[in-house]
Amino acid sequence: MTEQTSPYHHGNLRAALLAEAEAMIAEGGAGSVTMREIGRRVGVSRAAPYRHFADKNSLLVAVAAIGFERLRDRLRSSGAAASRSGVERFRRMGQEYVRFAIDNPAHYRLMYGKEALARIDRPELREVANSLFDQLVEVFRAHQREGGVKRQDPRTQAYVAWSAVHGLASLVIEGQILTHVDVDALIKQTTQTLLDGMRPRPRGSPKRPKA
Amino acid sequence: MTEQTSPYHHGNLRAALLAEAEAMIAEGGAGSVTMREIGRRVGVSRAAPYRHFADKNSLLVAVAAIGFERLRDRLRSSGAAASRSGVERFRRMGQEYVRFAIDNPAHYRLMYGKEALARIDRPELREVANSLFDQLVEVFRAHQREGGVKRQDPRTQAYVAWSAVHGLASLVIEGQILTHVDVDALIKQTTQTLLDGMRPRPRGSPKRPKA
DNA sequence: CGCACCGTGTTGATCTCGTCAACATCCTTG
DNA sequence: CAAGGATGTTGACGAGATCAACACGGTGCG
Numbered sequence: 324m325t326e327q328t329s330p331y332h333h334g335n336l337r338a339a340l341l342a343e344a345e346a347m348i349a350e351g352g353a354g355s356v357t358m359r360e361i362g363r364r365v366g367v368s369r370a371a372p373y374r375h376f377a378d379k380n381s382l383l384v385a386v387a388a389i390g391f392e393r394l395r396d397r398l399r400s401s402g403a404a405a406s407r408s409g410v411e412r413f414r415r416m417g418q419e420y421v422r423f424a425i426d427n428p429a430h431y432r433l434m435y436g437k438e439a440l441a442r443i444d445r446p447e448l449r450e451v452a453n454s455l456f457d458q459l460v461e462v463f464r465a466h467q468r469e470g471g472v473k474r475q476d477p478r479t480q481a482y483v484a485w486s487a488v489h490g491l492a493s494l495v496i497e498g499q500i501l502t503h504v505d506v507d508a509l510i511k512q513t514t515q516t517l518l519d520g521m522r523p524r525p526r527g528s529p530k531r532p533k534a
Numbered sequence: 535m536t537e538q539t540s541p542y543h544h545g546n547l548r549a550a551l552l553a554e555a556e557a558m559i560a561e562g563g564a565g566s567v568t569m570r571e572i573g574r575r576v577g578v579s580r581a582a583p584y585r586h587f588a589d590k591n592s593l594l595v596a597v598a599a600i601g602f603e604r605l606r607d608r609l610r611s612s613g614a615a616a617s618r619s620g621v622e623r624f625r626r627m628g629q630e631y632v633r634f635a636i637d638n639p640a641h642y643r644l645m646y647g648k649e650a651l652a653r654i655d656r657p658e659l660r661e662v663a664n665s666l667f668d669q670l671v672e673v674f675r676a677h678q679r680e681g682g683v684k685r686q687d688p689r690t691q692a693y694v695a696w697s698a699v700h701g702l703a704s705l706v707i708e709g710q711i712l713t714h715v716d717v718d719a720l721i722k723q724t725t726q727t728l729l730d731g732m733r734p735r736p737r738g739s740p741k742r743p744k745a
Numbered sequence: 746c747g748c749a750c751c752g753t754g755t756t757g758a759t760c761t762c763g764t765c766a767a768c769a770t771c772c773t774t775g
Numbered sequence: 776c777a778a779g780g781a782t783g784t785t786g787a788c789g790a791g792a793t794c795a796a797c798a799c800g801g802t803g804c805g
Binding site: 746750756760768770 | 776777778779780781782783784785786787788789790791792793794795796797798799800801802803804805
């Protein structure tokens, strides 16, 4: 396996390209990714990548899809590892979600940036993103059974929660939140607000407090 | 003023460039913007834009800044026009915020996409974005006085709310939310959840319901 | 065993871009 | 009216995305 004599055929170019692309994204953002440079780094010619990806966009879509899978798995394991309490589990997942974005800002941006990935609808992406969402829905369904949240369409709840964590993650990695702010506290505040806002009303629900 | 003889000097190129750039962004996204094409459309040479913007990125930053101003003003007037009730005002603003993004997806994306705007920190952008945020903080401050929301750092509340609406807007324009979903309902659900989650506890606050 | 074929790589060539440099126009001001 | 600055123009570069034609190597068939 020790191909020191640079064999004509790489052996596993596709995987190498994906890995290199991911590395470049982490280093300089998706904008710094170049088919030529990727080839250079992997040690192949500029056109070689085209044997594995129709075009640059396809390569980026593949990288983005990998990101979704990774995020999904990370949330899955963090959810499973959390204590039994649905609340705690929810909190934990929210935290992991934002952490993932902070740990991989450029990759995260790519995952959600339609701009970077041309405007075509890529079924592959939609699919893996949906599997992430479905996981969230499941959490709410379970949480409803525990009585922790209001009984209503869990998908709506999932969308609201997803919006909140994705929004926070996005604002943080785009530098919109002042640096001196305690992000962890903000995450907690966000998940807590969501939970409180979705908590079932004891009985007669006074829509307005008073004013 | 009817310069039919294509005068050597355009007269107001800078403004024309900004307008054209914005139009191109609306049409094909920020990625479709090209210095050469902008010049072409406006009727000047490819290098002319460089007399008004140091580089492409500067032009885009200027367009993004305009977007923030517009969004800020839109929120301002929608807030002012709303009924006196802080709750209603808040709801209205959230709705306007998401609507703005839906009405100008590519522009909105540009505003928040560090990727599209190189990674440099542009003070101009930060400033106008902050003025938007400050406005939100004010709303919470006022709402606290009315007793509509918990008394705590209003900036934290503003961040949480901003995250939620920005996240929702982002997911919608990136196509992450299934098309058949009622976005307006989702907006309402989001603002309501936030309000409920931030409502002051009557008295002894039972952190956990029971389980 | 020898060869046609397919999957992979390679180099050459084309087209679009961003941007800089040198030069042309105008307008304003002294 | 001439100097100077602002605003435009064309020519030239170098980087990139791709496509086309051609080279390598391993495989399966006769």
